[in-house]
Amino acid sequence: MEAPIVNAMSVDVEDYFHVSAFDRVVSRARWETFESRVVQNSNRLLDMFDKSGIRATFFVLGWVADRFPGLVRRIAAAGHEVASHGYHHQLLYLMMPEQFREDVRSAKHTLEDITGRPVLGYRAPSYSVINTTLWALDILLEEGYAYDTSIFPIHHDRYGIPDAQRHVHRIERSHGTIVEMPASTVRLGGVNLPIAGGGYFRLLPYAWTKWGMQRVNRVEREPVVFYLHPWEIDPDQPRLNVGRTTRVRHYGGLHRTSERLSRLFRDFRFDSVAAVLKLSPQPGHVRVAAAQPVLSVARPN
Numbered sequence: 661m662e663a664p665i666v667n668a669m670s671v672d673v674e675d676y677f678h679v680s681a682f683d684r685v686v687s688r689a690r691w692e693t694f695e696s697r698v699v700q701n702s703n704r705l706l707d708m709f710d711k712s713g714i715r716a717t718f719f720v721l722g723w724v725a726d727r728f729p730g731l732v733r734r735i736a737a738a739g740h741e742v743a744s745h746g747y748h749h750q751l752l753y754l755m756m757p758e759q760f761r762e763d764v765r766s767a768k769h770t771l772e773d774i775t776g777r778p779v780l781g782y783r784a785p786s787y788s789v790i791n792t793t794l795w796a797l798d799i800l801l802e803e804g805y806a807y808d809t810s811i812f813p814i815h816h817d818r819y820g821i822p823d824a825q826r827h828v829h830r831i832e833r834s835h836g837t838i839v840e841m842p843a844s845t846v847r848l849g850g851v852n853l854p855i856a857g858g859g860y861f862r863l864l865p866y867a868w869t870k871w872g873m874q875r876v877n878r879v880e881r882e883p884v885v886f887y888l889h890p891w892e893i894d895p896d897q898p899r900l901n902v903g904r905t906t907r908v909r910h911y912g913g914l915h916r917t918s919e920r921l922s923r924l925f926r927d928f929r930f931d932s933v934a935a936v937l938k939l940s941p942q943p944g945h946v947r948v949a950a951a952q953p954v955l956s957v958a959r960p961n
């Protein structure tokens with residue numbers, strides 16, 4: 661029997677009030693006024709990963725890292741990968757390229773200063789690398805990022821490149837080659853459907869995630885990247901006054917996420933994104949210049 665595929669486990673470390681769909685009711689200026697729950701929820705996730713022997717990638721928001729550096733140190737000390745979710749959680753299609761550069765640069769430097777280790781990976785807020793924001797990949801390369809996991813190959817009202825490649829691949833850009841690990845989907849009847857994480861994990865039956873991941877692992881022999889947020893295991897988070905669609909997407913199924921995660925951890929093998937991509941930084945290169953080929957890149961399998 662073939663060895664089971666090792667999938668990537670990832671957490672976007674942000675607070676419940678950072679969610680892009682809340683932008684209209686929660687201005688950035690008010691972030692400081694909310695009760696923060698990101699540390700306690702991330703600690704719970706760290707405990708769950710520890711009990712299951714899982715290493716994950718934590719895409720930490722720079723804003724969170726600056727306020728809670730102890731959390732970032734704890735994540736790194738537990739053997740997990742610390743990667744970047746940008747600094748201000750601004751959607752890419754609402755930013756100018758130079759604003760984006762500043763955002764991903766300051767997030768990377770903040771995280772590297774805290775952990776003393778290079779940050780290799782980036783995930784955009786709400787998967788906002790879309791056809792009109794592919795310039796972001798050039799900037800990520802220039803800023804020393806080695807991989808991106810921000811492209812969702814589906815149709816969705818707020819993100820997605822429906823015809824993007826579905827599995828790990830390299831994207832050639834003028835400033836080099838970036839490794840892309842797209843959000844995971846199954847292809848059914850010519851349509852890509854999301855399978856692995858976030859609201860899809862909370863709102864659809866667990867059997868959907870399990871079936872989809874097994875199909876990708878066993879039939880396509882490819883790894884899946886699962887994603888979640890610390891607030892998704894927190895049914896007691898303060899409720900914000902938002903519209904119906906956002907209410908369902910954000911608050912639906914919060915009470916069952918933890919128990920489902922336990923099942924997921926029993927049913928599949930996981931490691932960090934960098935481990936699945938076989939990306940390893942050379943020691944000492946904290947701020948890797950894009951031109952230096954210091955990373956060994958290999959496809960899984």
Ligand SMILES: [Zn+2]
Nearest residue numbers: 672674785786
């Ligand atoms: Zn986010």
